Amino acid sequence: MSSTVITIPDEGEVPIKKKKFQVSLPLISIFKEKKNNQEVKKLIHSIKVGIALVLVSLLYLLNPLYKQVGDNAMWAIMTVVVIFEFYAGATLRKGFNRGIGTVLGGGLGCLAAAFAQQVGGIGNAIVVGFSVFIFGAAATYSRLVPRIKRSYDYAAMIFILTFNLVVVSGLRAENVLALARERLSTIVMGFAVCIFISLLVFPTWASDELHDSIASRIEDLARSIEGCSAEYFNSVGEKRNCSSANSNSYKSLLHSKAKDESLVNFAKWEPWHRKFGFSYPWEKYLKIGDVLRDLAATILSLQGCLQSPIMSSETLLQSIKEPYTVIGSSLAWTLRELGESIKKMKKCQSENLMVQKLKSMTLELSQVKTLSTIGQMENADGLAIASSIFLLMKMIDKVEDLAKEIEELGELAGFHTK
Structure with missing residues (x-):
C-alpha cells in the first residue's frame, strides 16, 4: 500500500510579502x-x-x-x-x-x-x-x-x-x-x-439613467441564465441551487416598474442633449421593462421547477440538461445582442435571424419529449418534465417579444445601422 507524503515548508521558508503603507480616504476610494x-x-x-x-x-x-x-x-x-x-x-x-x-x-x-x-x-x-x-x-x-x-x-x-x-x-x-x-x-x-x-454644472440626466439601466438589466439576465445553468447542471451529486446574486438580480428587476415610470416622467422634461433628441419614444422603455420583468418571472419559475425535490433524479435531470443548456446559451447570446443594440443605439443586423432562431428553438423543444414519452414516466416525473419544457418555451416567447420591442424602438428612435 503506497502513501503520499505532502511536504509542508518550514515557517522560515514561507515567503513574507511586504505590505505597502496606504492611506485610505473615503472620498478618494469613491472616485477610484x-x-x-x-x-x-x-x-x-x-x-x-x-x-x-x-x-x-x-x-x-x-x-x-x-x-x-x-x-x-x-x-x-x-x-x-x-x-x-x-x-x-x-x-x-x-x-x-x-x-x-x-x-x-x-x-x-x-x-x-x-x-x-x-x-x-x-x-x-x-x-x-x-x-x-x-x-x-x-x-x-x-x-x-x-x-x-x-x-x-x-x-x-x-x-x-x-x-x-x-x-x-x-x-x-x-x-x-x-x-x-x-x-x-x-x-x-x-x-x-x-x-x-x-x-x-455636471447635469445628471434621467434619460441616461433609464437608457443605461435597461441595457444593463438585459446583460444581467443573460449572465444569470448562463451562470445558473452552469451551477445547476454541473453540480452532480450535490445540492443544486442557483447563486443568491442571480436571485437578487431577478427580484430587483421585478420591483423596477415604479423607478422606470419616474425616470420616464423626468426624461420627458429634459431638453435635447447628446444622443436623445426631442419627442424621444420614452414610452417604449416602459414596454421593454414590462417584457424584462415577465422574462425574469419566468426564469424564477423555471428555477423553482428545477430545484424541486421531484427533479432530484439524475435520469430526469439528464433528460432536460441538453435542451436547457443549449437553449440557455442561445438565449444569453440573443439577450447580449439586444442589450448591445440599446446600449450603442444601433440596429441589430441579425434581428430577423434572431427571430427565426428563436422560432426554430421552440419547434425543436416541442419535439424533445413527446406526449407519449412523457406518459411512459411516472405522473410526478412526467409533470415535472412537461412543466420545465413549457417554461423554456415561454422564455423563448418572451425573448422574441423583447426583440420585437427593441426593433420598434430602433425604428422610432432612429438607431443607426453601423
Missing part, C-alpha cells in the same frame, strides 16, 4: 471605484445644492440686493430647497409645477383680495373666507384625480399655499399686488439659479 457611479453623482448633487443655496443667500448677505428685495429673499431660498432635485428633468418638472401654482394662486389671490377690499367692512372677511373655501376645496379635489395627481400634484399644492397666503395677507396689507410681485420675482430668481446649476 468607478468614474460615473452613483456615489459620485450623489456627492456632486450635494455640492450643487450647496452652491445654489450660497448664491440665493447673497440676496440677504449683500446690502444692495437686500435693499431691493428685503425679507422676500427668503422665498428664493425656499424655492431652491423645494425644487432642486437629483435629476435635471425632475428639477425642470418641479420648477414648472411651482411656476404654474404660484402664478395661478397669486393671480387669483390678488383678484380675490382686491374684491374683498372693495366690499369692505365685515363683507371683507366673508369674501376672503368664502374664496379660501371654494378654491381650496376645488384644488384639493383635483389632487385626487389620477391624471392630475400624476403630473400636476405639486402645482395644485403650491396653488393652495400661494392663494391662501395672498388672499389672507390682503386683509392686513394695503398693497397686495406689490407684495405678490416682489415675492414672485424672488421665486423666479431661485428658479433661475436652480435651472442654471442643474442643467449646466
Whole structure:
C-alpha cells in the first residue's frame, strides 16, 4: 500500500510579502471605484445644492440686493430647497409645477383680495373666507384625480399655499399686488439659479439613467441564465441551487416598474442633449421593462421547477440538461445582442435571424419529449418534465417579444445601422 507524503515548508521558508503603507480616504476610494457611479453623482448633487443655496443667500448677505428685495429673499431660498432635485428633468418638472401654482394662486389671490377690499367692512372677511373655501376645496379635489395627481400634484399644492397666503395677507396689507410681485420675482430668481446649476454644472440626466439601466438589466439576465445553468447542471451529486446574486438580480428587476415610470416622467422634461433628441419614444422603455420583468418571472419559475425535490433524479435531470443548456446559451447570446443594440443605439443586423432562431428553438423543444414519452414516466416525473419544457418555451416567447420591442424602438428612435 503506497502513501503520499505532502511536504509542508518550514515557517522560515514561507515567503513574507511586504505590505505597502496606504492611506485610505473615503472620498478618494469613491472616485477610484468607478468614474460615473452613483456615489459620485450623489456627492456632486450635494455640492450643487450647496452652491445654489450660497448664491440665493447673497440676496440677504449683500446690502444692495437686500435693499431691493428685503425679507422676500427668503422665498428664493425656499424655492431652491423645494425644487432642486437629483435629476435635471425632475428639477425642470418641479420648477414648472411651482411656476404654474404660484402664478395661478397669486393671480387669483390678488383678484380675490382686491374684491374683498372693495366690499369692505365685515363683507371683507366673508369674501376672503368664502374664496379660501371654494378654491381650496376645488384644488384639493383635483389632487385626487389620477391624471392630475400624476403630473400636476405639486402645482395644485403650491396653488393652495400661494392663494391662501395672498388672499389672507390682503386683509392686513394695503398693497397686495406689490407684495405678490416682489415675492414672485424672488421665486423666479431661485428658479433661475436652480435651472442654471442643474442643467449646466455636471447635469445628471434621467434619460441616461433609464437608457443605461435597461441595457444593463438585459446583460444581467443573460449572465444569470448562463451562470445558473452552469451551477445547476454541473453540480452532480450535490445540492443544486442557483447563486443568491442571480436571485437578487431577478427580484430587483421585478420591483423596477415604479423607478422606470419616474425616470420616464423626468426624461420627458429634459431638453435635447447628446444622443436623445426631442419627442424621444420614452414610452417604449416602459414596454421593454414590462417584457424584462415577465422574462425574469419566468426564469424564477423555471428555477423553482428545477430545484424541486421531484427533479432530484439524475435520469430526469439528464433528460432536460441538453435542451436547457443549449437553449440557455442561445438565449444569453440573443439577450447580449439586444442589450448591445440599446446600449450603442444601433440596429441589430441579425434581428430577423434572431427571430427565426428563436422560432426554430421552440419547434425543436416541442419535439424533445413527446406526449407519449412523457406518459411512459411516472405522473410526478412526467409533470415535472412537461412543466420545465413549457417554461423554456415561454422564455423563448418572451425573448422574441423583447426583440420585437427593441426593433420598434430602433425604428422610432432612429438607431443607426453601423
